[in-house]
Amino acid sequence: MNKKNNLLQCPNPQTECKECPIRKMALFRDVPEDDLGWMQEFRNSQYLLPAREILFRQGETAHTLYTLFDGWLIIFKILDNGKRQILRFLLPGDFFGFQVNSIGPTGGYLHSSLALMDSTLCAFPTTQLRLMMEKQPQLAIRLAEMEMHDMNLCQHHLIGTGRKNAQERIAFLLLELFHRVRLQKQNDYDESSNSIIFPLTQEDIGDAVGLTSAHVNRTLREMEKKGWTQCQGKYLTIRNEEALSKTGQFDPRIIISKPLI
Amino acid sequence: MNKKNNLLQCPNPQTECKECPIRKMALFRDVPEDDLGWMQEFRNSQYLLPAREILFRQGETAHTLYTLFDGWLIIFKILDNGKRQILRFLLPGDFFGFQVNSIGPTGGYLHSSLALMDSTLCAFPTTQLRLMMEKQPQLAIRLAEMEMHDMNLCQHHLIGTGRKNAQERIAFLLLELFHRVRLQKQNDYDESSNSIIFPLTQEDIGDAVGLTSAHVNRTLREMEKKGWTQCQGKYLTIRNEEALSKTGQFDPRIIISKPLI
DNA sequence: CGTAAATTTGAGGTGCATCAATTAAAGTGG
DNA sequence: CCACTTTAATTGATGCACCTCAAATTTACG
Numbered sequence: 001m002n003k004k005n006n007l008l009q010c011p012n013p014q015t016e017c018k019e020c021p022i023r024k025m026a027l028f029r030d031v032p033e034d035d036l037g038w039m040q041e042f043r044n045s046q047y048l049l050p051a052r053e054i055l056f057r058q059g060e061t062a063h064t065l066y067t068l069f070d071g072w073l074i075i076f077k078i079l080d081n082g083k084r085q086i087l088r089f090l091l092p093g094d095f096f097g098f099q100v101n102s103i104g105p106t107g108g109y110l111h112s113s114l115a116l117m118d119s120t121l122c123a124f125p126t127t128q129l130r131l132m133m134e135k136q137p138q139l140a141i142r143l144a145e146m147e148m149h150d151m152n153l154c155q156h157h158l159i160g161t162g163r164k165n166a167q168e169r170i171a172f173l174l175l176e177l178f179h180r181v182r183l184q185k186q187n188d189y190d191e192s193s194n195s196i197i198f199p200l201t202q203e204d205i206g207d208a209v210g211l212t213s214a215h216v217n218r219t220l221r222e223m224e225k226k227g228w229t230q231c232q233g234k235y236l237t238i239r240n241e242e243a244l245s246k247t248g249q250f251d252p253r254i255i256i257s258k259p260l261i
Numbered sequence: 262m263n264k265k266n267n268l269l270q271c272p273n274p275q276t277e278c279k280e281c282p283i284r285k286m287a288l289f290r291d292v293p294e295d296d297l298g299w300m301q302e303f304r305n306s307q308y309l310l311p312a313r314e315i316l317f318r319q320g321e322t323a324h325t326l327y328t329l330f331d332g333w334l335i336i337f338k339i340l341d342n343g344k345r346q347i348l349r350f351l352l353p354g355d356f357f358g359f360q361v362n363s364i365g366p367t368g369g370y371l372h373s374s375l376a377l378m379d380s381t382l383c384a385f386p387t388t389q390l391r392l393m394m395e396k397q398p399q400l401a402i403r404l405a406e407m408e409m410h411d412m413n414l415c416q417h418h419l420i421g422t423g424r425k426n427a428q429e430r431i432a433f434l435l436l437e438l439f440h441r442v443r444l445q446k447q448n449d450y451d452e453s454s455n456s457i458i459f460p461l462t463q464e465d466i467g468d469a470v471g472l473t474s475a476h477v478n479r480t481l482r483e484m485e486k487k488g489w490t491q492c493q494g495k496y497l498t499i500r501n502e503e504a505l506s507k508t509g510q511f512d513p514r515i516i517i518s519k520p521l522i
Numbered sequence: 523c524g525t526a527a528a529t530t531t532g533a534g535g536t537g538c539a540t541c542a543a544t545t546a547a548a549g550t551g552g
Numbered sequence: 553c554c555a556c557t558t559t560a561a562t563t564g565a566t567g568c569a570c571c572t573c574a575a576a577t578t579t580a581c582g
Contacts, residue, residue: 154415158346163344202530249341
């Protein structure tokens with residue numbers, strides 16, 4: 001039950017914080033370059049987590065904070081009835097492993113975390129965060145900012161699950177993930193391409209938006225027949241973004257991380 | 262459509278921050294007493310908002326941050342199809358009005374806010390928050406802490422709406438609100454009483470957990486017949502907390518605000 | 523190339539929605 | 553304090569979106 005250590009230590013040399021390509025999205029974005037050196041001292045290491053492996057399970061004690069460096073992860077909870085709810089999709093730059101994501105009142109994780117594809121993580125000890133924030137108050141502001149961004153997504157997620165039908169929920173989810181990936185790759189990739197690598201199974205989609213995989217399948221088929229999307233294999237293609245955003249009530253501006261105030 | 266100024270200015274004298282009875286729950290909790298004076302300079306005033314009046318509407322431009330001093334409020338969103346999703350219940354000490362609660366990318370509110378009973382608010386200008394945080398880094402940490410607490414509630418809300426049936430959702434909601442109110446009144450009230458003032462209509466309950474008011478009614482009746490709760494008039498009584506927490510999968514420890522790390 | 527995992531499809535059932543009408547409760551002004 | 557009005561609660565009949573279970577088919581992968 002308590003399978004641990006799916007993590008593999010990264011081979012050296014590892015990425016320096018100073019040269020980190022995703023830092024512009026990450027917690028340390030606002031830390032001055034000169035201070036990154038000692039910040040990096042706090043870091044444990046970089047780790048590799050293979051696809052479909054668990055990083056932590058609800059109940060385990062937590063002592064590590066993570067920044068996702070490369071890959072896709074999910075944060076989810078298994079209920080008493082065995083059902084699974086996916087709470088959050090993690091993309092490169094996302095920060096997690098603390099309180100609601102998910103250290104509970106007992107000190108153990110409230111949720112579990114799983115890699116959807118081979119992923120790389122930067123880790124440092126939970127105990128250091130407050131210390132670092134006291135030395136670098138910018139860090140606290142940036143953390144609040146990131147929290148708010150995640151909260152925004154969580155609220156949209158809630159709105160969908162509470163008040164939208166299957167098609168509306170799925171349209172929103174596909175567009176959200178599509179745009180989040182695109183925001184990452186804005187330099188690397190062909191802007192005009194409307195496809196992304198998409199590692200979710202239909203069961204994952206269902207557990208994110210509160211539907212059965214069978215119903216997800218039927219809904220995806222419908223949307224394909226209408227020529228809105230293509231979602232098969234490891235790729236997602238958006239063919240009619242306008243129709244999708246309209247039914248899903250999705251506005252791409254929610255994806256952009258805004259300053260706190 | 263754009264009805265404004267449901268707010269009434271409070272009669273003087275107003276409560277001093279230094280003597281504020283809810284500060285132990287609020288944003289300024291960790292600000293040293295000596296600094297509260299100049300903090301208070303930033304504050305606009307205290308306002309009264311009558312029951313069932315709107316504080317702000319989605320779309321309006323935002324320039325005020327609020328701490329709820331007394332009363333109950335909800336934050337909600339109206340979808341294109343006219344349906345309403347309640348995102349958050351605000352109790353005294355809660356802080357809101359910023360980004361996800363709810364300033365969107367356009368600078369306007371994403372959500373609306375409504376008083377469930379006569380309420381009192383402390384207000385200060387949006388533009389001051391960053392300034393205050395720079396002078397008082399504790400404030401940023403405290404803000405992140407409160408955000409995380411709210412995020413936790415939001416995630417539980419999502420779990421319920423996504424993966425629980427009507428009875429489980431309602432049981433969780435009633436217990437959550439019951440315990441939050443009790444935590445407030447821990448000194449004022451009789452600890453042993455299992456009743457609280459409860460200003461939600463059945464439609465409010467439905468819009469919080471994603472059900473019709475008709476179905477909420479039938480479910481509440483069921484739970485009353487089983488002797489679990491009594492929810493009528495302006496009161497909620499918990500009669501069988503064990504049964505309720507078990508079906509709702511509610512753990513009162515999630516209510517307690519934990520330090521950031 | 524063989525096995526496991528994911529997708530696809532079908533038949534049948536149900537939890538909750540929808541719509542509508544009735545009853546009860548809460549305000550409101552005289 | 554009572555008639556009046558409005559709002560909320562209650563209840564019933566009917567329908568559908570989505571679930572459940574299961575089998576067939578396709579795809580992924582060592």
